[in-house]
Amino acid sequence: MILVSMFSSLDQQDNLLKTCCFKMKIDTSLTMPQLPEALSQAGLQFSVATEEDFDEIMAMSQDIYGGLDYLPTRYTSWLQETNRTVILARKQGKVIALESVCVIDDGETMLVEGLRVAPQERGKGVAGVLLRFCSELVKSKHPEVKVTRLTRDDQLGPKDFQKYRIITKQGILLVRFRAEDLKLRLSELGLGGDIQSSLSTSSSIPPPVRLDHTAIHRLYLTTDLMQGVLPNATIIQDWQPFKPLPSNMAILLKKDIDWMVDDVFNPTVASLCTFPFRVPIGDDWYYLNIDMFGKDLDLARQQFLCHLQRHTATLNGHVMCQMFLDPPLWKPMAEFCHNNLSLELVKEYTEQCVVESDVI
Template sequence: MLREAMEAQFVGESEGLTFWLARPQDYEEVMAISHDIYQGNDYLPHRYHTWMTEHDRVVIIGRKNGKLVALDSALVVDGGQTVVLEGLRVCPSERGQGVAGVIQRVTDSYIKQVYPSVTTKRLTRRDNPGPEKLSKFTFLACRAILSLCGEAESFKDFVLGLKSKQERMEKSNGPNNNQKLFVLKDSHQLRALLLDPDLSLRLQLPGGAIIQDWQPLKPMESNLEILERRNLTWWHWTLHWWLMEGKQW
């Protein structure tokens, strides 16, 4: 049964708040508490409805006197062993009141009930988490991220330009070209590459994980199914080199 056809499912109650599984019809209320998130570059408006049907995705909302005041979300990955936390937000009038901590505890409790195999929580942050947060987690890695922002109207032309560049690069990779950059179109070839036991060492994956869309995913079979749902284009770069020895005269 689709969530939009279901009644709101009650999750729990704590410190004057009630918690429910989010539904598509909660979208406008969620957006109302999110207008200033990430300086106006919030991803949730474009992901919310996808989250409603995503496999192993949990989205919980908190209400105070019937008004939506908080949201938290988690995606179960690594074959049910790990939960990736994301999407946490609290309405401006309730920030600094401990609401974030309450909904996080409710989400943790719900995850433990529905996914008892989960033993690890992971998250990525754009800011310095500080010593208090770090005391609760094991720091895995830090990476610089280049964000590309642009007008939505010009995005189509931008993508077409990238595809054109991709085609030119593929044609330029002739048999005598030592450096080869090409698109992995064969799913079996991609799986063999990503499931290579030495991949993490050769690429120095942060925390031994592939990070896609801010989500750390271990290179394992179940996570490849998650990546396949996202219609990604994978590039593979190879460098051929020779070791030569000569006599000194």
């Protein structure tokens, strides 16, 4: 058997510890346990990602997610998160894969994110080796970790059901539009300017309410009001599944998120919207992510309109908006986007699946 070691020498290990691990608070002094012979002969070397690796990572993952890659805008912040580990796999000195693992849920859950493998190395078992390495690294640092969670948007096969339990599913609605066209369309519908005031006069339903930090804490942590709204008691924010715990809320409230509910005293629908960020598909292209919870179509439409109006009002250019919602709402919401708002449907129905497995 051949051991896959993280570093070729103690000197290299000490240098890496000095340059990047103090900031990330990651213990990289681990020895990788023995791997199956077929995988150990892959000749991979592992290291903690640094800011200097950015260009090589971007070159390795060019065109991933159809040009909607979120990593360029988040890479630097990922390196600064103390509960996150970003590991690179190299082959003959070149970066061929990346994996990020984040410890959440009071230290009980290892959240796997950001996996990418260079095109020429796919199908060779690299992802499995890298994930195994990251798991061992996290378990050594956080022995209380019990489960691994990840979020997928592809179809789960029989082998997946042998490895994972499904926590929840959401439908994925992806639409595209020009910000200028949407502003004009909303104005034509009488929803320009202060859209919440417009909704209050044009509908018998009270307008949605944006939440401040105090209201978020009250709703999600000190009451049971969200239990019937959240899918399987899970807050899913931009592909990250969280249990409603104080430690997780501390993570979420550091992010730029627009929190909304229909009623602060008796919520039926809630939503979390990211602030728009640029994506590498082209110049003046932005991405907007909306996680919608609840089963009432009219209330979901209202919150969708409020998020769209608020977050595209100052934009010029193209917007890709991805909304995750209760699967039965997908078709009527897609029809509303096309027929009422003149938005282009980018792809047909797909699902976002949150799955987990026990850490052995």
